[in-house]
Amino acid sequence: DIQMTQSPSSLSASVGDRVTITCQASQDISNYLNWYxxxxxxxxxxxxxxxxxxxTGVPSRFSGSGSxxxxxxxxxxxxxxxxxxxxxxxxxxxxxGFTFGPGTKVDIK
Amino acid sequence: xxxxxxxxxxxVKPSETLSLTCTVSGGSISxxxxxxxxxxxxxxKGLEWIGSIYYSGSTYYNPSLKSRVTISVDTSKNQFSxxxxxxxxxxxxxxxxxxxxxxxxxxxxxxxVWGQGTTVTVSS
Numbered sequence: 001d002i003q004m005t006q007s008p009s010s011l012s013a014s015v016g017d018r019v020t021i022t023c024q025a026s027q028d029i030s031n032y033l034n035w036y037x038x039x040x041x042x043x044x045x046x047x048x049x050x051x052x053x054x055x056t057g058v059p060s061r062f063s064g065s066g067s068x069x070x071x072x073x074x075x076x077x078x079x080x081x082x083x084x085x086x087x088x089x090x091x092x093x094x095x096x097g098f099t100f101g102p103g104t105k106v107d108i109k
Numbered sequence: 110x111x112x113x114x115x116x117x118x119x120x121v122k123p124s125e126t127l128s129l130t131c132t133v134s135g136g137s138i139s140x141x142x143x144x145x146x147x148x149x150x151x152x153x154k155g156l157e158w159i160g161s162i163y164y165s166g167s168t169y170y171n172p173s174l175k176s177r178v179t180i181s182v183d184t185s186k187n188q189f190s191x192x193x194x195x196x197x198x199x200x201x202x203x204x205x206x207x208x209x210x211x212x213x214x215x216x217x218x219x220x221x222v223w224g225q226g227t228t229v230t231v232s233s
Binding site (some may be wrong): 036042043053093095096097 | 155
């Protein structure tokens, strides 16, 4: 089984700060990596797919990069509405399946 | 605009079977471009994929839950359903349904449309 780790588990930053979250897979997953935002009491929202592609309608301050085992998610300028928990998710086609990372909680300092 | 809505009992007794339904509106569950999935989130914890189904009935399950999970589809009602047997307190969670795009049989993008979630508590 592929295991996903994320760091940090939580962070506190100021409005306007650049925020970076890392996600690591236990084995090579190519670019089969998505990022989600989940606000309290709400369903997750897809932000980035296939490691670096911005989902339609998602602000351009969000970005993703990486391939293989190491991935990065960045908010270029943190906004108050970005307070949420962010999850990476790897997927596999053989067989079909998904594994989420443990999440990173982002707060405003 | 496509919408997904989960429904089912909010309270299930230990050892019994949890049953939930996801109703798809604003689009057809019989589209060849999507699988339909269930994901859960225990209180204060992370997300866990439970399994997915295609309109033809083809299913994939999380190996850790496979022995207890059945996902089925009813195209006439535009619904798909989850059954989880022999539940314990560890199955207490918010259960979400979601759409999973695909192209030529392989996953494309991510889970792009989600239901609002429904809370299920396992308790006697």
